[in-house]
Amino acid sequence: MAEKLHPETMAVIETKVRDAATDELTLVQAAKRGDVGAFEELVKRYDRNIFRIAQHITQNREDAEDVTQDAFLKAYENLEQFQGNSKFYTWLVRIAVNESLMKLRRRRTDRTVSLDEDIKTEEDTMPREVADWSPNPEQLYKQGELKDILRKTIQGLPASFRTVFVLRDVEGLSTEETAEALDLSIPAVKSRLLRARLQLRERLNKYFRKPKRAETAKSDVR
Amino acid sequence: MTCADFLKELTDYLDAAIDESTRAELEDHLAWCHNCYVICNTTKKTIEIYRDSQLYELPEELRSRLEVAILSKCAGKKKQSAP
Numbered sequence: 001m002a003e004k005l006h007p008e009t010m011a012v013i014e015t016k017v018r019d020a021a022t023d024e025l026t027l028v029q030a031a032k033r034g035d036v037g038a039f040e041e042l043v044k045r046y047d048r049n050i051f052r053i054a055q056h057i058t059q060n061r062e063d064a065e066d067v068t069q070d071a072f073l074k075a076y077e078n079l080e081q082f083q084g085n086s087k088f089y090t091w092l093v094r095i096a097v098n099e100s101l102m103k104l105r106r107r108r109t110d111r112t113v114s115l116d117e118d119i120k121t122e123e124d125t126m127p128r129e130v131a132d133w134s135p136n137p138e139q140l141y142k143q144g145e146l147k148d149i150l151r152k153t154i155q156g157l158p159a160s161f162r163t164v165f166v167l168r169d170v171e172g173l174s175t176e177e178t179a180e181a182l183d184l185s186i187p188a189v190k191s192r193l194l195r196a197r198l199q200l201r202e203r204l205n206k207y208f209r210k211p212k213r214a215e216t217a218k219s220d221v222r
Numbered sequence: 223m224t225c226a227d228f229l230k231e232l233t234d235y236l237d238a239a240i241d242e243s244t245r246a247e248l249e250d251h252l253a254w255c256h257n258c259y260v261i262c263n264t265t266k267k268t269i270e271i272y273r274d275s276q277l278y279e280l281p282e283e284l285r286s287r288l289e290v291a292i293l294s295k296c297a298g299k300k301k302q303s304a305p
Contacts, residue, residue: 034241036293038299039293039296040289040293045290047285048285051278051288052279055278056278064278067290069288069291069292069295072296072300073295076299094286115236127264128256130260131260132260132263132264137271138271138274146275147275150275154272154277167301169269169272170273174305175237175239181232190233193233193234194233197232197268197269198232198261200268200272204268204271208267
């Protein structure tokens with residue numbers, strides 16, 4: 001099921017990634033020298049991603065707008081502190097995640113939102129229900145309806161799980177980049193990611209499971 | 223390999239981040255364990271659906287407004303810090 005890429009394809013991808021990183025660093029260095037045009041290029045390159053991440057974490061559009069502005073402004077003000085040891089984008093994501101969590105805390109009365117939030121129970125990784133899904137579950141619903149289901153489902157995850165899932169699976173950051181952006185260890189990222197994926201899967205069961213017949217079996221996971 | 227062992231490795235398996243021998247063990251398990259096969263497939267589908275769904279796109283009009291706001295604030299900061 002997990003497919004490996006051909007070595008030549010991997011080489012092409014690696015070259016493209018390296019070129020993009022060099023290009024990014026050139027823009028950052030120009031911005032550090034005061035070239036606002038170079039910073040504008042970085043804004044245009046990443047504003048969609050930052051907005052998406054912010055809205056996923058805050059679950060609020062106005063907050064996502066504020067976070068997008070504040071994250072870029074903070075990045076601009078602190079460019080000198082960016083050492084180039086990581087990708088600029090990872091550094092920017094880290095700022096945006098922190099801003100998003102601050103917004104979320106302000107909206108919550110319990111004010112306990114944290115990336116350290118690690119709800120550890122056996123249930124998290126032990127699926128309660130094993131039901132096969134329809135072959136193309138996304139086609140069971142109209143586009144808008146499907147998006148509502150997906151939004152509602154991901155909103156139910158704890159912020160710490162949601163954030164890891166969004167960075168890793170929606171935005172495509174690597175495990176290492178996600179760990180760096182969230183200041184978590186790699187095992188912590190993997191553990192949260194597994195639980196986020198399994199919890200989302202479990203919650204989507206009721207929408208996507210195969211209709212009719214008794215396809216659903218009680219979990220007899222050993 | 224038990225189902226619990228399989229689940230522990232599921233994330234690395236889906237991300238193709240495991241060595242060949244572990245992968246072979248997991249695939250052996252998948253060949254006879256229907257529950258894990260279903261969990262694996264539906265988890266993979268969960269990731270794909272979220273990855274492809276573009277839940278929170280930034281509309282062009284809002285994007286332009288944000289870019290103008292960000293860059294004017296940056297230009298303001300630059301002026302402030304100029305000697």
